[in-house]
Amino acid sequence: MKLAFFLGCNVPTQVYNYEASVRKIADVFEIKVVDIADFGCCGELTETMDYHTSLVFSARNIALAEKEGLDILTLCNGCFSSLNKAIFALRDPHLRSRVNETLKEIGLSYKGKSQVFHFHQLMYNIVGPSKIKEKIVFNLSDVSVSCHNGCHILRPSDVLGFDDPENPRKLEELVALTGARIVKPMGIEQCCGSVLSLCDLDAAQSLAIESIERKGKVDAIVVGCPFCFKQFDIGQIVARKKFNKELNIPILFYAELLGLALGFDAKDLGLNVIHKISTEGFLKKLGVSNG
Amino acid sequence: MGKGSLNGINENRDMNNLYLCYQCGTCSGGCPVTRLVPEYNIRKIVKHKKENKIDINNRFLWYCLTCYICYERCPQEVKPIEVIHSITNSISKNGLAPSSLKEGNKKVLAVGRSSDITKFTEQKRRRLGLPELKTDVSKDFKEIAKITGLAEMVQ
Numbered sequence: 001m002k003l004a005f006f007l008g009c010n011v012p013t014q015v016y017n018y019e020a021s022v023r024k025i026a027d028v029f030e031i032k033v034v035d036i037a038d039f040g041c042c043g044e045l046t047e048t049m050d051y052h053t054s055l056v057f058s059a060r061n062i063a064l065a066e067k068e069g070l071d072i073l074t075l076c077n078g079c080f081s082s083l084n085k086a087i088f089a090l091r092d093p094h095l096r097s098r099v100n101e102t103l104k105e106i107g108l109s110y111k112g113k114s115q116v117f118h119f120h121q122l123m124y125n126i127v128g129p130s131k132i133k134e135k136i137v138f139n140l141s142d143v144s145v146s147c148h149n150g151c152h153i154l155r156p157s158d159v160l161g162f163d164d165p166e167n168p169r170k171l172e173e174l175v176a177l178t179g180a181r182i183v184k185p186m187g188i189e190q191c192c193g194s195v196l197s198l199c200d201l202d203a204a205q206s207l208a209i210e211s212i213e214r215k216g217k218v219d220a221i222v223v224g225c226p227f228c229f230k231q232f233d234i235g236q237i238v239a240r241k242k243f244n245k246e247l248n249i250p251i252l253f254y255a256e257l258l259g260l261a262l263g264f265d266a267k268d269l270g271l272n273v274i275h276k277i278s279t280e281g282f283l284k285k286l287g288v289s290n291g
Numbered sequence: 292m293g294k295g296s297l298n299g300i301n302e303n304r305d306m307n308n309l310y311l312c313y314q315c316g317t318c319s320g321g322c323p324v325t326r327l328v329p330e331y332n333i334r335k336i337v338k339h340k341k342e343n344k345i346d347i348n349n350r351f352l353w354y355c356l357t358c359y360i361c362y363e364r365c366p367q368e369v370k371p372i373e374v375i376h377s378i379t380n381s382i383s384k385n386g387l388a389p390s391s392l393k394e395g396n397k398k399v400l401a402v403g404r405s406s407d408i409t410k411f412t413e414q415k416r417r418r419l420g421l422p423e424l425k426t427d428v429s430k431d432f433k434e435i436a437k438i439t440g441l442a443e444m445v446q
Contacts (some may be wrong), residue, residue, distance in 0.1 A: 155359030
């Protein structure tokens with residue numbers, strides 16, 4: 001299987017530990033990820049300012065993949081939702097022709113042929129639990145974790161259709177395959193607050209801290225979105241400095257966790273870089289070196 | 292259009308159900324922001340939109356997290372989040388988007404991404420065995436923004 005590898009903005013510049021982990025995992029399952037040099041912003045940041053422009057940005061990226069005849073693999077929830085929302089909206093022929101008028105000026109045309117998958121969706125729906133289980137060589141049963149899906153892989157559910165919008169279970173099922181013990185969070189999963197940091201940093205940070213606290217006592221929180229990752233990871237540093245709160249829970253991408261279970265070295269997965277909350281204690285519990 | 296009003300402009304989102312809203316408050320009841328910042332109230336924003344009483348200077352209009360809880364739960368399928376976006380789009384057309392959002396979009400127009408691949412990042416990426424990436428993919432973005440007017444809105 002071959003997929004266009006859509007990194008977006010945050011993955012290649014800030015959380016390339018996620019990228020490194022996914023590239024390794026893709027090899028294991030014989031999925032070829034193809035880098036398309038001109039992929040850029042998915043359009044999410046522009047939607048609140050100008051919906052039409054955001055649609056053109058999304059359609060531009062999808063058109064680049066269509067030219068190669070490829071479906072798209074995204075790592076970020078934001079990219080996943082904005083590209084899929086664009087595909088959904090551009091079923092409308094009027095809107096599509098308006099968007100294509102603009103794309104024509106840069107020599108592209110959107111046809112609506114490529115599908116867009118999130119990494120978690122790829123693992124759950126396409127690779128599938130039984131194949132993943134076959135490849136697991138290292139059992140993570142010494143740690144307990146809580147999952148955080150993030151809003152934009154779940155909602156709008158009529159467009160994304162990956163999991164139940166309020167009671168998701170697929171990420172937990174994927175994580176359970178690694179042997180890690182799952183701790184259910186209190187109440188429904190609360191938004192990490194990331195988008196609000198553009199307007200009200202204090203409120204955004206409060207949301208992040210509250211969201212972390214709902215996860216209970218765990219060795220790590222497992223995420224699948226760069227925005228949630230940053231909110232929770234850096235958010236704990238803020239919690240310490242600003243609110244005098246010591247949380248100290250490492251934040252791991254599901255890809256990093258799966259990478260460990262597939263037998264990769266922690267340092268090759270980027271577990272010793274980027275993370276502001278050290279993963280050392282977590283890895284020690286697993287009897288793994290931090291490199 | 293009078294100053295401070297947004298009467299009838301920017302309807303390119305699906306707002307067919309706006310007038311079906313019966314103000315039940317399911318949206319604001321489930322909103323994670325309203326619990327924390329009561330000045331942001333999606334039920335009232337939908338009401339004001341119906342009555343053409345939106346105050347474009349209200350900074351709380353920008354407090355939506357885009358978590359889509361209101362979209363999922365609304366019994367009338369009003370799509371409150373799209374109502375909000377249609378309002379913030381109109382405000383942006385007047386050049387009045389928050390500066391943080393303008394800066395983010397300016398970055399996208401400058402390099403094609405909302406953050407840079409710096410020399411430091413390149414080094415770190417190499418150490419992890421990651422491929423080199425084009426640091427500037429902005430050409431198309433600049434061109435598109437000129438045509439759609441985004442280039443002006445971020446000024």
